[in-house]
Amino acid sequence: MRTPTKAAARLRGAFVGSTSGAVSIAAHALGGGTVSSDQPSLALLLAACxxxxxxxxxxxxxxxxxEVMTMLAIGQTIGHLALSLSPGHHHNTPTGATMLITHLIAIPxxxxxxxxxxxxxxxxxSSAQRAVDVLGAGPLTPHAPAFTASPGPVPTPKRLLFSSGIGTRGPPAAR
Incomplete structure (x- = not known):
């Protein structure tokens, strides 16, 4: 059974692997290195990533x-080593610094x-799962009414209700 944790781990692995490869290629391009599709180091880079x-x-x-930063650093190091196997790879001081700065910025x-x-x-x-749960629950059963009205005549109010507000207001009569 597929769990959300395993699915997230697979996506994280795909993101880290592809990011390591893309940043390795970009850093080498910014550092003055060349990467072409006919180089064997590119196949090694893809396998390493x-x-x-x-x-x-x-x-x-x-x-x-x-932990993702650590894995990106390891992935970019492996990617850099894979691309450094290409013929004509060199690190001059200005281009090597640009390459290193690109790698260090790309990690965080x-x-x-x-x-x-x-x-x-x-x-x-989780939002999609809640929507599926709500939509899959089916229609709600009708509830019984909270009160019922009788179809007969309305009962007459009691005398107490008629006399409750009528009368003199004031202190009780002295005896």
Missing amino acids: ALVGAVVASMRVRHAVV VGALLIHGAERAISVAA
Whole structure:
């Protein structure tokens, strides 16, 4: 049976794996590196990011943002190592710094976005589940009326009700 926790873990793994790959490619492009589809390092990057995603999906997360940041850092490191196997890969001082800054900025931003997406999916799924529960409950049974009116004549009010407000007001008579 699929539980919401397992579904969220699978989505988190997919987000972390794909984000690690995308940021690795983007950081290398910003750092002056080249990544083309015919390089064997790209296939290694895809395999590494799929592995990172599978590991994250199997983990039980207690502190979501901190653990996702850690897994993103590990995933980007693995992605960087996979792309560094390409021929002609080098780290000059200005481009290496740009690449490192891009990786360091992407880690907390990616973790916050993944955590926000996970929360949004959780809220949407619970709202959909409540709607299905309400719609699936069926029509309500009619309730008996709280009071009934008799079809006969209206009874006459008692004498007490007629004389309750009529009379002299004041202190009692002295004897």
